[in-house]
Amino acid sequence: MFKQVTVSGATQGVLKRHWKRSIGTGRLGLALQQEYQEHLEMVQEAIGFDYIRGHGLLHDDVGIYRELTQDGETRVFYNFTYIDRIFDAYLAKGLKPYVELGFMPEALASGDQTVFYWKGNVTPPKDYDRWAALIEAVIRHFIERYGLKEVLTWPFEVWNEPNLVNFWKDADQAEYFKLYQVTAEAVKRVHPELQVGGPAICGGSDHWITDFLEFCHARNVPVDFVSRHAYTARQPHRKTPEYYYQELANPEKMLHELQEVREMIRQSPFPDLPFHITEYNTSYSPINPVHDTALNAAYLARILSESGDYADVMSYWTFSDVFEESDVPKAQFHGGFGLIALNGIPKPTFHLFAFFQALGEEVLYRDDSLLVTRREDGTLALLSWNAVLEEGEEGDEQHIQAKLPFSTEEVFVKRQIVNEAYANPWKTWQQMGRPRFPSKGQIQTLRQAAVPKLTTQAARTADGVLELNWKMGKNEITLLEVAPVRNESHTYWGLDDSLIYRGGTEEEDQ
């Protein structure tokens, strides 16, 4: 494939921040772990998300809700020991909590149905008053510890995927609406400007969106944002104890879904509500090896590029393979959602986000496989991608020629490449024999293998135009940065590289 692009210097718009507004995490209790925090540090240093969202705030391992008993008397006890440690750590890394209110503490649960290896209870509260009191107590504690001004910036989302029977008993919509109402009203009792929203559904039953907004409207229930999830993998065609294998739809499918939901909101009684995608990825399974591949990065590039046209927040699910929904991870690479694999090894998709972070705010050009931006300092940053879902005879490679406006004659071009061959530690790990529990030496090699390939070159513009030609490998994402050169070579008195180590007289010494 060959593509030619001519970019004018005129602004085409602003690169929205939707893609970095939020990042997903394994259940909050995992945030106590050291490796979790190390991965989060890597992510924030290279990318810098604004919010973090995960399940399990009210799960028993965080331990907030307890009932103590003595001599026949029972008292409710709220324990903030762990959640303080967790939120302190988030805020110290520049992340605000995107607070998902769930699952059910065992002592408050009406049933014993659970989800995941870590047994999140998905039944309604057995006592809605105590539930409401819990919600209020938790938020009041947040305000006391972090200040009202801070907490007013945190979204509170009610539950997770209530439209699925495994996440909400019987996927009972009426019961969810009750939960939502009780919860939203409890939130607003703490402070009317706190933000609350839902219904946090996964795709497949989008009528919930309409139902939910009509319910809120009819009952005068507060709602500040609409949330939904988005995945593009179809039903698994093979499941094993270690893997889910699934076909992926095209990226357009997700974009189309977002567009549809945005339209549903526009038609609702709350046409201007913000729309949050609080989870998205290719596959929704934490054991699908597609997450470890270069394809995952190349595939998602278009979604990061265009989803901001429809959604205000996109929260990639998740930042790290420190994650336990499907048991303790069984191998170095196991198909986890993480941008970072165990032992601190970035996957290709990590670099996708880091490359987006390197882009400028001003968009000069955008199509379905190329973004050209200009940064405040006048340098250009281009991102191109080549996702290969269907392999063809010649389609796996892509040749691109771009003509770019640039003011200086001499330019410096820096390119960073992630594809099947580079920054693909999953491949190197296969060559090692897929060691489940790699040695320190193997981990070191995998880290080296996770670095994007760098090439640099000096180039020249002609008549204010820089022509760049580059070739994209299979499932590649490439970041190109173009900077002006102020050549100082002439200031080196007597400079002549041709004289190095050659020629000269016969005398030697010293």
Next chain:
Amino acid sequence: MFKQVTVSGATQGVLKRHWKRSIGTGRLGLALQQEYQEHLEMVQEAIGFDYIRGHGLLHDDVGIYRELTQDGETRVFYNFTYIDRIFDAYLAKGLKPYVELGFMPEALASGDQTVFYWKGNVTPPKDYDRWAALIEAVIRHFIERYGLKEVLTWPFEVWNEPNLVNFWKDADQAEYFKLYQVTAEAVKRVHPELQVGGPAICGGSDHWITDFLEFCHARNVPVDFVSRHAYTARQPHRKTPEYYYQELANPEKMLHELQEVREMIRQSPFPDLPFHITEYNTSYSPINPVHDTALNAAYLARILSESGDYADVMSYWTFSDVFEESDVPKAQFHGGFGLIALNGIPKPTFHLFAFFQALGEEVLYRDDSLLVTRREDGTLALLSWNAVLEEGEEGDEQHIQAKLPFSTEEVFVKRQIVNEAYANPWKTWQQMGRPRFPSKGQIQTLRQAAVPKLTTQAARTADGVLELNWKMGKNEITLLEVAPVRNESHTYWGLDDSLIYRGGTEEEDQ
């Protein structure tokens, strides 16, 4: 060029540690600097030298020797504030001082001749008694602070290159021998087992070696080792305020010189004295750009490989471009001696030492461009190099085929490459327009450009033999590591990479 090598499993000897016994440094006063210490940390982490040697212990900026005066009375004052800080820092990084005793404190100097931008005084003491007292006081202080056991392991070398008029007034041999005798006897007065040696000459007048040893023998002057320097650059054919350009002799020339001096020692009254090369490099100039090149690394590989046949200590001059002999460095790259350029950017020669550090102790094969070693854990480590002093039509590349004994069928081969194209930040810096004082962004790019290229592959042995083929670029050094693979792929229940993201049914969900 094409080379075929067949390696048997039989041991050919032990890879000596001579190449890592010592590393050179800019004058000791620079060790107070933060960037100096950061570079030293990088070097010790990747390589781990045993000793560190530099000029200026007694130079006035370290400030040890002072004469205080009041009301006509003068007192000698020894100030150890800075040298304690410096030696504490060395020892904390696992480095022992290789103590060069010089230059002359101004208050003790008989003249005002100096060397270098930083004005090291190179004249004899005006009072040999006070000099001897100084030497004793300094060493007694070291013993008090670090313990006798520790200090007994430190070599004390008397002066630097007294055979050059710029380093020792008139290159007066008799005066040097006097200095040596007074100093050596002072050292031994502190403790008879302390090690003292000389004459620390540069090449070009090796008769000093013989003269020196005969002098010691005749006068019964203590001597525990012989020291000399070795550089292979000829006289400059161009000098500018920023650069020296010099022709390099072949590496054999240095090896031949070492062999000759070793033979001179054998013929002396002290035939078994250790022989220390306390400085070596290609050029002896701190502003020769050859030091920044890939050639420098490829060129020195053979010297690291073979110099241990003749010398017990090799001390590369120097670890860092934090160095001031020829003024404050004027640019990011300026031809400095350092393994590490300013702003923490490793040069190709840094990797040469890191690659040597990765080799095993057991040598299976050695020729003039290839070393094959086996490590304790049974893995193989090969180093090959391709120094191109004279460019030919086809000579710049080298194809190598090696047949290696290996016990497992599946093997993992890791290759790291440094050459003109990779891990060559000097080239990238040229593309940037040679910025003298690069921005943070440019520094970040140069660091990325300083990483060796990594390739990995899975390979198979046949009949216990692994055949490796690789191509060496111009001025390349390559490290190849061969490890056994214990393939765990069969333990993953249902593993089938061909199922990832493809095929499957039409239902979608979640």
Next chain:
Amino acid sequence: MFKQVTVSGATQGVLKRHWKRSIGTGRLGLALQQEYQEHLEMVQEAIGFDYIRGHGLLHDDVGIYRELTQDGETRVFYNFTYIDRIFDAYLAKGLKPYVELGFMPEALASGDQTVFYWKGNVTPPKDYDRWAALIEAVIRHFIERYGLKEVLTWPFEVWNEPNLVNFWKDADQAEYFKLYQVTAEAVKRVHPELQVGGPAICGGSDHWITDFLEFCHARNVPVDFVSRHAYTARQPHRKTPEYYYQELANPEKMLHELQEVREMIRQSPFPDLPFHITEYNTSYSPINPVHDTALNAAYLARILSESGDYADVMSYWTFSDVFEESDVPKAQFHGGFGLIALNGIPKPTFHLFAFFQALGEEVLYRDDSLLVTRREDGTLALLSWNAVLEEGEEGDEQHIQAKLPFSTEEVFVKRQIVNEAYANPWKTWQQMGRPRFPSKGQIQTLRQAAVPKLTTQAARTADGVLELNWKMGKNEITLLEVAPVRNESHTYWGLDDSLIYRGGTEEEDQ
């Protein structure tokens, strides 16, 4: 109380290392946590234990033992992801695992009886063959990862407190002996020099020791050490959901118990077996506030001082309040076992161990409240303590006069004090109103309040004897360090402190 002691310079023996051979920890799964590792770092930096022992190696949260099922087929799967992370972290901090083999993985358990908030299963294996295979697999993995030489230094202890019904179903001795035999034989099948032992009982039924050793003798079952626990708290006289309150016996009681068990071993068929106290403390409850007090430190001092007369290993239970046996900790101070409270605040007992670490190896004097030692460098280190279990009219304070041999005339005396008033953050926390979840400012104050009081003085010996007088407050531990002074004051030319800021002429300037 007034005490006079005259110490001669003669050696009275060696201060054994039994007290630092091991330290207890909350269940191993907690070692994944960041705060746990931070506390461990503090402990190792200040004290430096040799081994670490805790429950839960085989508990499901570490996740080693799994059974995977598909299409009716079940496979055993050993998952070392977490245990590798945990043991890597221990070894990186200089700690070797003291491996307790337990509790029962759910998939292997014969029943559902559990212990603790975290539900350790305490029933025998439903299949002893699979249990034995698990033990072998785990140890083989350790050897593969850490090397045989290393693992041969790790003790393997079979189960925990099988003589209690809550730790071993029905406290069934015959079943425990079966478990022990199967396990010990599995260990030895991996390598005959691996060390295995038991019975890990708590006090109160010491006949188990004799029964156990006779069983091993009769059946020829391997046993390399005998282990037991020791606590001195009596039955609780009040229990609440937050606290246990218990009376403490005198420290002599524990010493007497150790002596008795040591004698039982001497009378057994294995008279020379090492004797390990693999847990000890005042109270065995993780919610007894005595652990937070200065008394706890002063009380244990004598036990650290003398227990080495009977036991080879003493493992204090535990290093940190990051601990969950009785639910997630409900407050900053909650009576946890830890040397370090939540948020990195050292308790008085932390300093007890740090003070012991500061003692010399050579004992010059020892009684029931004073230890005088000499360090290698000739300095003296004294530890005195004043545990007040029964408050009297005047007994709460203690005046001590010690006459100590010392060679120099001038000496420098450094004293560090921990008692009710100093280094007692628990008291400061009470003054704050016992905040359960303290703010950052409060934590900072608590850390400041946890520093021992320092006093320093210059003193003089007379005729080679230094007379020191000091007063001990209630529940105090004091460390006194006596170092020679080499007074340099005379070397400061013109020194006269009386001239500072006083007198002088009227002119002013600059």
Next chain:
Amino acid sequence: MFKQVTVSGATQGVLKRHWKRSIGTGRLGLALQQEYQEHLEMVQEAIGFDYIRGHGLLHDDVGIYRELTQDGETRVFYNFTYIDRIFDAYLAKGLKPYVELGFMPEALASGDQTVFYWKGNVTPPKDYDRWAALIEAVIRHFIERYGLKEVLTWPFEVWNEPNLVNFWKDADQAEYFKLYQVTAEAVKRVHPELQVGGPAICGGSDHWITDFLEFCHARNVPVDFVSRHAYTARQPHRKTPEYYYQELANPEKMLHELQEVREMIRQSPFPDLPFHITEYNTSYSPINPVHDTALNAAYLARILSESGDYADVMSYWTFSDVFEESDVPKAQFHGGFGLIALNGIPKPTFHLFAFFQALGEEVLYRDDSLLVTRREDGTLALLSWNAVLEEGEEGDEQHIQAKLPFSTEEVFVKRQIVNEAYANPWKTWQQMGRPRFPSKGQIQTLRQAAVPKLTTQAARTADGVLELNWKMGKNEITLLEVAPVRNESHTYWGLDDSLIYRGGTEEEDQ
């Protein structure tokens, strides 16, 4: 002495930031040193100054101005290698440069008169055009590297103390005014909004202020601020090679001087110019031991408290004893200016600044030895001091009773004390025998001895008034922080401290 104070809740004003606007440093070249940067890190973490000012920007060790020569041709060369490293480090620590333009590069100097051990050249430029070109080049480089917006916030001060013959040849006022004019005009040529000022005089010839402002007015020379220094020590009554001893005037003297100069400015043609004290301290000598004392802190407290009434910037001279004006420091304590002594040991005056940093912005009360402030969160912070310049029979101690308004009944009072006995490492060092080059163990003890004494207490208000009583030792500074207590004790179910370790039944167990 006994003092009673009743504080109403009414605001008395705002605590100005003048005292933390700037901090002095040894010559800029020292900023390359590691220990320098470590001390600066300590200072910024505890205090957080806004600007940093020191000599030597243009001194040859920073190496900015060079003239290169070849074949009879000379070229000016500006070398920014070191100054970039230095300013990068400042900015990374939150400090902006307060740029003093001086001294004279050797190649530009008209004479060879120097000042200090490090030989700053104090002669006028031999060529004012080249000087102006240098100033422009330097500032243009700053703008290029750090941006115009940043550099517009940096003051540019012309020279240092030109009214002294040792700092400016012959203290030639006309020549200084010429230098000022040329420099100021060069600065403004780069950008008209850059700030430039002078005359940077020391006290004793304040007519320079008037002369200078009249000169600027008459010649229409730009001036954006007036700068001066302030010291209170009189002429030395003893000088030795190691020490200056000087009498101190009362703190009022300095305040009075500032008032006078402020008035001179008001009377000048530029009545509203900002007034900067770009150096101040007790003694102007870097070898006056008063700087190491508790007196220095207690003495300066009033100056920090009140100098903001007259001056806009106060720049304490200096932050660290890494300083070389009077040779390399000869001992651990040597009378240096630093807030921090060698080896990272804070002096009492360090805590004075840290205590000021802890004060609130709202002043409730101020007299000559007490400041009472309220912080944004409603807590109170009091600073009291007791400088004893003249020792009396009873005057060395001070009893203070303060009645403070406070809203809660229970309060927590935290007190931190620095005086002769506490946080006085200089005293401990004397007890050690004044070791010039202390061992690591001694350094550790000195660091412990440098921590303020902490006491905490619970107190109660009566009718909204808290009565605090405290005693001030000689040369003490005390920080008192008063916070509300929300007592949670009642929430601990069954809490009864009296039950700890006492009473109970006889049964024991586990």
